[in-house]
Amino acid sequence: MHVVVFTKSTPDTAAKVEVDANGNVTWGDSPLVVNPWDEYAAEEALQLKEKQGANTTVIAVGPEMDNDALKHCVAMGIQEAVRVWDDALEGSDSLGQAKALAAAIKKMGDVDMIITGKEAVDVNSDAVILQAARFLGWPVLSFVAKIVEIDPATGAIKVERLVEEGRETVSAKLPAVVTVVKEINEPRYPSFIGIRKAAKLKIPVWSRAESGRARSEVEAGAAKTKVLEKFPPPPREGEVEIIPSDDVEEAARILAEKLIEEKVV
């Protein structure tokens, strides 16, 4: 079984993210980290490696900054890393990136599962993985909180998904795309040996041509969505009103009245 983790680098979740005078997004000197949801995907891939002898690869479609995420996954124990990128992908949208990802997966030839986090925290979207699944013709098992079983012989997979109403148990056939939520596991820390391996690793870069897609299919000109502007959300208006609480019961009554007056209760 070959399991591929799809990832990207994002600013640390504790980073203060801002827009500079040129309209570019900055995050000060906060480090780039693996997209937080993808850490759970990498852990799950490693458990499949340990329990079922799966081969593991991590892949990103993006510029050099995505090496940070790839190296983190390798330091955790993922065996191979590949980055897909060339200048044609600069300014591409999710459709362009999904085509490049699907082509790279096809090139690998033997992939049984792509596993990734439920969304990329920077763009707040899971469009790339869903569209890549469609280009591959694979089913998607999204928001997975538990892989219940995989039968490598038949490719049968059963998972529990976290949906609005509770947990849904679903079965399907590999190859498939799996997206995971935080509940699925507790990601391990990179090992010392892993960190050393990752530091020395030269990550191969597959160009668009190598992954078999025409420039016109993926470049910015083919994009069906474009970003016009990024900006900070409007600040919350007004100062906080602290309700004195020497008498807690009285404070609670005053607050309850105010909230009823504001018609939010």
Place this chain on the structure above:
Amino acid sequence: MSGVFVWIEQFKGEPALVSWQALGVGRKLADEIGEPLIALVFGQNVGELAQKAIHYGADEALVADDQTLAAFRVEPYAALVTKLIEERSPRFMLAGATTRGRDLMGTVAGQVGAGLLSDVIGLDVIDGNLQATRPIYAGKLLSKEVAEGDFQMATIRNRAFPTPDPDESRTGTITQVEPVMAEDEITVKVEGVEEAVGEVSLTDANIIVSGGRGVGGPEGFEPVRELAEVLGGAVGASRAAVDAGWIPYAHQVGQTGKVVSPDLYIAAGISGAIQHLAGMRTSKVIVAVNKDPEAPIFSVARYGIVNDLFKVLPALTKAFKEKLGR
């Protein structure tokens, strides 16, 4: 090109509230481009839902009533949406940005090669194209984005748009359509759903009461639950409380949990780390209860009480019981 599609999501026949919000947005877009608003209603025994969709503003409902569509699955739903797009050539399609809405719309966008604006909180037609405002970096920034092409799609965030008032005198056309996939062509099988009983969904909730590190343990959520219950609200939690194992992950609000936008958010014993604020800062009114007057949560709150949550929450529960007569 004609029409605006809105997918009406249902679970066991119950419509998702965000679908009506999507119909409200769809009505506005349809009026602006002078084209009909068409609701897509798939499931089993969903005829009544189609009628409701008309009441909420649709001009026509395309109804597929079939056992293969009873529970949502991407494959048969996406195949049917794709066929309807080919037949009707709509200009736009909208759905709620729920687990199902995201799966369906992302897949269809890949299938038909359409631009998809995900999880939008603002949506307009500018020069014939969809233009959206959507949160990025978990809400730390906003992004203004535009779609291009003959057919454009968007998913809308729950509670970001008003729920329209239904008009029961509205009439429209109900058209039956046939599913395109037979059961033996569908690889994904739903084996069952274990429903979280008696709990208000976080993303639908008008009121959320959340507990953080300050609740001190699993039993510390008791006063949080009691207040939520008297208010008819949902129980939320900070990452610290979830990571400590005091409450299941499904309750987590924040950057790696759920993003919520209730009318009232009461944060008890939550300091207000940037990751938590990202998940609740668009709430209409925020109340902070914390012993530490320097806690960052007070910077986004409208009302604050600097005191022990174990004193304040029971007092609030009592005050609301009296005032609301519950």
